[in-house]
Amino acid sequence: MSTGTPVDGSPEHANVVLGAPEIARALTRIAHEILERNKGGDDVVLLGIPTRGLPLARRLAARLADVEPGLDPAALAGSLDVTMYRDDLAHQPTRTIGATDIPGDGLDGRVVVLVDDVLYSGRTIRAALDAISDLGRPRAVQLAALVDRGHRELPIRADYVGKNLPTATTERVRVLLAETDGRDAVLIEGGTR
Secondary structure, three states: OOOOEEOOOOOOOOEEEEEHHHHHHHHHHHHHHHHHHOOOOOOEEEEEOOOOHHHHHHHHHHHHHHHOOOOOHHHHEEEOOOHHHOOOHHHOOOOOOOOOEOOOOOOOOOEEEEEEEEEOOOHHHHHHHHHHHHHOOOOEEEEEEEEEOOOOOOOOOOOEEEEEOOOOOOOEEEEEOHHHHOOOEEEEEOOOO
8 A cells, every 4th residue: 555655746745545456455345245244236236426436336346246146247336316416506516417327127125335435524425315215215225435534414324435534624535546537546635644
């Protein structure tokens, strides 16, 4: 792991806290935990929250299928756009509404695992829970986050966490993924480290 390594071409105080190997190991561990907790993957649906939650959900689906070969990764993963359910629309710049793509068997009676890159205040996940309630009635909803940085404003916690990363509110956690950014890394920017 390259904790504390400055990043060339990034803001002055950006440090790599997870590299590609650490992200890969974290996702493999989360996939195993999901299968163990749910006694397999037959009833599991992974819903990635765009932008970076979606590729993470697809990677997790591939790992679930690697462990349980009868699973179809394409049928496990979907996306959940939460834009219109957010409570901060008036305070944020205009957002493009994304696509919600639910796997063919729907959500009713299934275990939905929400997948996001960073868990921070909990407001995105609250919006995701509202969106799910409009789409069906899952048996259970669980949360997988690559990074939990703390500072919750709502009583929400992740069931599966790649890395707990205590941060200052003045710092920014940035996740880079090969699918969206050309490489895998988790960076901390700002603050004093």
